[in-house]
Amino acid sequence: MSDTEPHSLHSNDSGPSSATNPSNAALPPGPRGLPILGSTLSIVRDPLEFVESAKQYGDIVSYEAYGTEFALVYDPHAVEAILVSRSDEFEKGDFETDFGELIAPDGIAFTEGQRWRRQRTLLQSSFTPNRIHAVADGMVAEANRLVDDWDDGDEIALRDALSTYTLRVLARTLFDLPLDGERIATVTRAAAAVNKYASPQRLAIGSFLPSWIPDRAEREYETAMADLEALITELVTERRQTDATGDDLLSVLARAEYPDGSRLSADEIRDQLVTFLFAGHETTATALAVACWLLAGNSSVRAELESELAAVCNDRNPTIGDRAHLEYTEAVLKEAMRLYPPVTGIYREPLAETVLSGYRIPTGMTLQLSVYGIHRDERWWADPETFRPERWLADTERPEYAYFPFGGGPRHCLGMRFAMVELQLALAALARRVEFSRLVETLEPSLGVTLDPGPLETRVENR
Numbered sequence: 001m002s003d004t005e006p007h008s009l010h011s012n013d014s015g016p017s018s019a020t021n022p023s024n025a026a027l028p029p030g031p032r033g034l035p036i037l038g039s040t041l042s043i044v045r046d047p048l049e050f051v052e053s054a055k056q057y058g059d060i061v062s063y064e065a066y067g068t069e070f071a072l073v074y075d076p077h078a079v080e081a082i083l084v085s086r087s088d089e090f091e092k093g094d095f096e097t098d099f100g101e102l103i104a105p106d107g108i109a110f111t112e113g114q115r116w117r118r119q120r121t122l123l124q125s126s127f128t129p130n131r132i133h134a135v136a137d138g139m140v141a142e143a144n145r146l147v148d149d150w151d152d153g154d155e156i157a158l159r160d161a162l163s164t165y166t167l168r169v170l171a172r173t174l175f176d177l178p179l180d181g182e183r184i185a186t187v188t189r190a191a192a193a194v195n196k197y198a199s200p201q202r203l204a205i206g207s208f209l210p211s212w213i214p215d216r217a218e219r220e221y222e223t224a225m226a227d228l229e230a231l232i233t234e235l236v237t238e239r240r241q242t243d244a245t246g247d248d249l250l251s252v253l254a255r256a257e258y259p260d261g262s263r264l265s266a267d268e269i270r271d272q273l274v275t276f277l278f279a280g281h282e283t284t285a286t287a288l289a290v291a292c293w294l295l296a297g298n299s300s301v302r303a304e305l306e307s308e309l310a311a312v313c314n315d316r317n318p319t320i321g322d323r324a325h326l327e328y329t330e331a332v333l334k335e336a337m338r339l340y341p342p343v344t345g346i347y348r349e350p351l352a353e354t355v356l357s358g359y360r361i362p363t364g365m366t367l368q369l370s371v372y373g374i375h376r377d378e379r380w381w382a383d384p385e386t387f388r389p390e391r392w393l394a395d396t397e398r399p400e401y402a403y404f405p406f407g408g409g410p411r412h413c414l415g416m417r418f419a420m421v422e423l424q425l426a427l428a429a430l431a432r433r434v435e436f437s438r439l440v441e442t443l444e445p446s447l448g449v450t451l452d453p454g455p456l457e458t459r460v461e462n463r
């Protein structure tokens, strides 16, 4: 029996009810899954395919995996309720905080309530428009540095190259210093180790094995995180001993004080910096790499982009002042993130049993807001599998949360504006000077902590 057949326990012939009292509402329908394993096997085999195929059950779909009850949410209005209008009824929940425990328990992405609010106020002072303005030329300089290091005809893996790029940009922003050599390798190793350690495949195996059995991924993860921690301690100590007057995140954290005059502990600072490194590095690299790869396979889109760049920048570097005129460049990036959102799902748990779109959501059930599924839903997107940046230039009516690569509501991505500036300037800077041609025709994404587009092998050609 297939583990995506209808779930007898959860099947609901009458569909969603109009009940607002949870005890009168049915659980959402969903795939039956296998005894004990639930849908774990399907998810391990292909998590993104599972998300696509589960849509057949409706807009809210329950399933069981890793010994936990999940409900996939494909309804943009329900997403808006969870993230925005009813956001105080939900919290991140165990699925997210268990992951937070692994990398940065006190990091802003994982805390709740007053503690989170205080962190958000403190940290967003490093991501103001002025601060982003100040690092914009550095974003372009780093893109040019990447191109300078390539020769005409070089074969490169876009994902790795652009991952180095976003890490260099992030280092300038977070630490206001260049990270190179062994220091950058330390961060890259830690990011790769976490991605492997917390992948759906490993989570699945881990949930059925005694936790005291260490495996290779765990050992690699522990070594890589210990190295990262040592690097961050070194950076904080250096900054506290020298000049902590800047508005980069490291300086803000190094001099920050609570109302009683006490300073942030080394652990708190470490957790914030680790969170920002993870939140801002692979996500942005994936969006940029996918956009470059999609351009490489679409000559008419490429031609349109070139004509915009010629009109706006002519033969100079793009600047932050050009952003409003680089509309097509922005459309290419939005469309790349629609098809391949770096964060494919956002997780929440209800604080108390509740009703969502007519279905009962018990406490302990993890809601999985399907960014990937909603971005490819033909109710909102004509011809959803096709890469068509032009759709962003037309006025089409669709629910606001039919597109939410950066989440929404009070906990929307703190780096959203920063990421969009970086993506737009980097794509313009790269596309002015080089063109990529594909060495592999298909993009087969898989899922680590974020979407992994694969290496994306291409050849670089100078323009």
Ligand code: HEM
Pocket (backbone or CB within 6 Å): 108, 109, 110, 120, 275, 276, 279, 280, 281, 283, 284, 287, 341, 342, 343, 346, 347, 404, 405, 406, 407, 408, 410, 411, 412, 413, 414, 415, 416, 418, 419
């Ligand atoms: C294309 C790039 C990016 C994407 C797609 C992305 C996506 C997201 C999403 C979906 C969330 C919300 C998660 C939730 O509600 O559970 C989030 C949160 C967050 N992101 Fe990003 N992000 C990107 C880049 C960045 C960058 C560059 C930074 C910082 C340098 C950053 C920092 C954060 C932080 C700190 C949070 C947690 C905010 C909070 O809980 O208050 N992100 N991001």
